[in-house]
Amino acid sequence: xxxxxxxxxxxxxxxxxxxxxxxxxTSGFNGLFWYQQxxxxxxxxxxxxxxxxxxxxxRFSSFLSRSKxxxxxxxxxxxxxxxxxxxxxxxxxxxxLIWGAGTKLIIKP
Amino acid sequence: GAVVSQHPSWVIxxxxxxVKIECRSLDFQATTxxxxxxxPKQSLMLMATSNEGSKATYEQGVEKDKFLINxxxxxxxxxxxxxxxPEDSSFYICSxxxxxxxxxxxxxxxxxxxxxxx
Numbered sequence: 001x002x003x004x005x006x007x008x009x010x011x012x013x014x015x016x017x018x019x020x021x022x023x024x025x026t027s028g029f030n031g032l033f034w035y036q037q038x039x040x041x042x043x044x045x046x047x048x049x050x051x052x053x054x055x056x057x058x059r060f061s062s063f064l065s066r067s068k069x070x071x072x073x074x075x076x077x078x079x080x081x082x083x084x085x086x087x088x089x090x091x092x093x094x095x096x097l098i099w100g101a102g103t104k105l106i107i108k109p
Numbered sequence: 110g111a112v113v114s115q116h117p118s119w120v121i122x123x124x125x126x127x128v129k130i131e132c133r134s135l136d137f138q139a140t141t142x143x144x145x146x147x148x149p150k151q152s153l154m155l156m157a158t159s160n161e162g163s164k165a166t167y168e169q170g171v172e173k174d175k176f177l178i179n180x181x182x183x184x185x186x187x188x189x190x191x192x193x194x195p196e197d198s199s200f201y202i203c204s205x206x207x208x209x210x211x212x213x214x215x216x217x218x219x220x221x222x223x224x225x226x227x
Contacts, residue, residue: 033215033216035218040200040223041220041221042115042202042218042219042220042221043153043202043218044218045111045215045216045217045218048215087152087153096155096158097143097155097216099152099153099155100152101151101152102152
């Protein structure tokens with residue numbers, strides 16, 4: 001079966017750095033996406049990785065290792081507005097997105 | 110770029126009535142749109158994949174006669190919840206796939222429609 005695992009909840013301090021991990025087992029791989037979802041709102045696109053390595057976009061970076069079936073989202077200089085759920089999703093061989101359950105990130109002052 | 114709109118943002122209706130939700134890609138053409146449902150504190154659940162000019166593909170357990178999907182143009186897909194019941198109350202979110210971007214097959218989400226059936 002297809003499976004995406006990510007921690008249910010994480011807590012971090014404003015101004016700090018946090019890493020949210022995602023491991024996956026899917027039938028085929030056509031890229032991994034990270035989305036941010038604030039409570040009561042729709043997800044917004046953060047990043048896309050299809051090749052191994054680190055992709056940096058401002059305060060957010062995403063890493064992928066296809067051989068390990070592993071990705072992480074790194075958030076630097078945390079701000080209170082970063083409190084949200086972070087969804088990991090993998091596109092399988094049929095170009096369908098397989099979604100993780102999301103990681104709720106709580107930022108404390 | 111890659112903006113998706115949804116209308117209405119929220120709707121309250123009586124049990125037994127039908128509700129139509131529109132999803133539009135504003136600045137790109139989307140041959141494929143997706144409809145999701147999300148219950149409180151749960152993950153996104155894909156309901157169906159909508160392809161322009163053809164019938165939608167429904168996920169297992171989703172009643173196609175209850176959730177009617179029409180994708181009549183490259184920028185518009187509609188979801189009609191027929192004979193809605195309180196258990197259909199949920200957050201319905203559409204997304205559109207922009208195949209024209211460098212980040213291939215990225216799905217961009219509409220803002221969602223919160224449906225409450227009394």
